[in-house]
Amino acid sequence: MKKIITFFIIAFCAVAAAPAFSQTYKSIADTAKLNAEYTKVSNDIARLTASLDKAKDEQSKRTQKAADATADAQSTANKTSDKASQSTGESVKDARRAKKEARRSVKDAKNARNAQSNLDDANKKVEKLTKQLQQKQDRLKKLDAMRSSIGAGTP
Numbered sequence: 092m093k094k095i096i097t098f099f100i101i102a103f104c105a106v107a108a109a110p111a112f113s114q115t116y117k118s119i120a121d122t123a124k125l126n127a128e129y130t131k132v133s134n135d136i137a138r139l140t141a142s143l144d145k146a147k148d149e150q151s152k153r154t155q156k157a158a159d160a161t162a163d164a165q166s167t168a169n170k171t172s173d174k175a176s177q178s179t180g181e182s183v184k185d186a187r188r189a190k191k192e193a194r195r196s197v198k199d200a201k202n203a204r205n206a207q208s209n210l211d212d213a214n215k216k217v218e219k220l221t222k223q224l225q226q227k228q229d230r231l232k233k234l235d236a237m238r239s240s241i242g243a244g245t246p
Contacts, residue, residue, distance in 0.1 A: 119241060125237060125238060128234060129231070129234045132227055132231050136228060136231065139223055139224040143220040143221060143224060146213065149213050149216075153206070153210040156206050157203070157207050157209070157210045159206075160199070160202050160205075160206040163202070163203070164203040167192070167196040168199075171196040174188060174189040174193075175189045175192075
């Protein structure tokens with residue numbers, strides 16, 4: 092029982108003291124490390140910005156493809172419905188044509204579903220990259236604050 096209580100006391104002290112040690116770089120001697128991390132974070136931001144621009148471009152292309160595929164599927168489904176209604180009581184040739192249109196309609200519906208899935212993936216990628224970029228920008232702001240506090244001489 093004493094071990095458990097001791098563990099909780101130590102854990103509580105560690106958690107309570109964490110904000111006091113939140114600033115990683117505190118002295119002028121840490122300036123080189125700070126500058127190295129600052130450069131790394133800046134490069135990450137540039138890379139993520141380029142990736143985000145590319146992903147947004149891809150997202151817009153996929154949005155258009157999904158809209159086109161959905162329109163094609165809808166139009167093919169309407170044609171199939173018309174062919175099926177015309178082929179009732181008609182020749183076997185008309186029934187075969189209706190069956191062919193039905194297969195094309197199913198293919199177009201699958202293409203539309205696939206295009207929508209690709210669009211969802213593109214949306215998730217943009218969301219993920221935006222979140223990562225925001226985290227890097229927040230870290231850069233913290234590094235700026237550390238740099239200014241080192242320059243002012245107050246850790």
